[in-house]
Amino acid sequence: MITIEHVSKNYDDGAHLAVDNLSLTIETGTTVALIGPSGCGKTTTMRMINRLETPTSGRILINGQDVSKTDPKELRRSIGYVIQQVGLFPHMTIARNVATVPRLLGWEKAKTNARIDELLDLVGLDPAVMRDRLPHELSGGQRQRVGFARALAAEPRIMLMDEPFGAIDPITRVRLQDEFRAILKKVSKTVVMVTHDLDEAIKMGDRIAIMRDGKLLQYDTPAEILARPANDFVRDFLGQDRHIKRLSLIEAHTVMSAPRPEATGASVAGDTSLHTALAIILGNNLPGIDVVDTTGARVGYLDRDLVFAAQE
Numbered sequence: 001m002i003t004i005e006h007v008s009k010n011y012d013d014g015a016h017l018a019v020d021n022l023s024l025t026i027e028t029g030t031t032v033a034l035i036g037p038s039g040c041g042k043t044t045t046m047r048m049i050n051r052l053e054t055p056t057s058g059r060i061l062i063n064g065q066d067v068s069k070t071d072p073k074e075l076r077r078s079i080g081y082v083i084q085q086v087g088l089f090p091h092m093t094i095a096r097n098v099a100t101v102p103r104l105l106g107w108e109k110a111k112t113n114a115r116i117d118e119l120l121d122l123v124g125l126d127p128a129v130m131r132d133r134l135p136h137e138l139s140g141g142q143r144q145r146v147g148f149a150r151a152l153a154a155e156p157r158i159m160l161m162d163e164p165f166g167a168i169d170p171i172t173r174v175r176l177q178d179e180f181r182a183i184l185k186k187v188s189k190t191v192v193m194v195t196h197d198l199d200e201a202i203k204m205g206d207r208i209a210i211m212r213d214g215k216l217l218q219y220d221t222p223a224e225i226l227a228r229p230a231n232d233f234v235r236d237f238l239g240q241d242r243h244i245k246r247l248s249l250i251e252a253h254t255v256m257s258a259p260r261p262e263a264t265g266a267s268v269a270g271d272t273s274l275h276t277a278l279a280i281i282l283g284n285n286l287p288g289i290d291v292v293d294t295t296g297a298r299v300g301y302l303d304r305d306l307v308f309a310a311q312e
């Protein structure tokens with residue numbers, strides 16, 4: 001668990017308050033997305049967790065231990081850090097890049113090598129092909145995968161991700177978001193990510209922290225924030241389509257009614273989002289669709305009214 005207690009950060013001898021009395025608790029195994037307008041203090045907040053910045057006041061605890069009292073180098077090795085431009089060492093092979101922290105920690109060669117292969121596999125890169133390549137021989141998306149693998153290498157409990165998908169084209173970005181989210185759940189990390197992209201925060205965050213002028217405006221689950229913005233600023237920030245965005249968080253099986261006697265002609269799986277289900281209903285000009293299980297058996301029915309009622 002990461003606990004941020006009344007943390008403020010002044011730059012320029014107090015002339016500028018980048019973070020203003022911020023308190024936030026990040027539960028172990030969850031992902032928190034920090035979002036807000038440019039300059040609101042997201043990156044500063046994140047960088048205070050691994051001591052790349054020092055709070056002017058307040059304190060940050062990791063599992064009850066004050067980070068200001070831990071050795072900064074050890075702290076940083078125990079926290080995975082993924083940044084937008086990846087920061088791979090250009091003259092080192094992919095394998096050596098991934099092995100950066102294990103080497104610093106003095107892992108045995110065999111263990112390190114096995115870990116490199118395991119991680120490249122995990123992030124969807126073929127170790128046999130990628131191990132000996134140099135970073136410039138990879139696409140931007142592949143480099144981001146390597147950066148992610150490198151951050152995971154020494155099995156950190158915490159991952160900090162600063163706009164990890166910022167430099168990636170939109171199609172690759174969506175795929176990487178899905179894959180990284182699945183991996184982070186599988187390996188059960190506590191994640192703090194900074195993003196400019198509301199859809200990304202909604203998709204990746206178990207909770208979202210919305211900041212403005214160094215202050216925390218709202219901290220809650222995406223569903224709750226979209227349903228009940230704390231104030232006008234948050235409401236505007238979320239946009240007119242917040243109700244539609246919220247549909248992407250609700251799964252069909254949670255609102256479906258009993259199956260109809262006759263098939264409707266179109267179907268979705270129970271874990272399909274209402275956003276997708278509605279798109280299929282509208283796209284096929286149907287009043288409703290079947291919800292089916294993995295065997296294709298009809299287990300429920302979903303129509304426009306059920307979808308609309310769900311987002312109220």
Ligand SMILES: Nc1ncnc2c1ncn2[C@@H]1O[C@H](COP(=O)(O)OP(=O)(O)OP(=O)(O)O)[C@@H](O)[C@H]1O
Nearest residue numbers: 011012016018036037038039040041042043044045
């Ligand atoms: N090293 C520094 N010296 C002085 N001011 C700084 C420094 N780093 C950040 N700031 C200022 O602190 C404020 C918060 O910066 P920060 O980078 O945390 O914001 P952000 O929300 O991450 O912004 P962005 O979305 O644009 O990356 C900004 O006004 C910024 O200009």
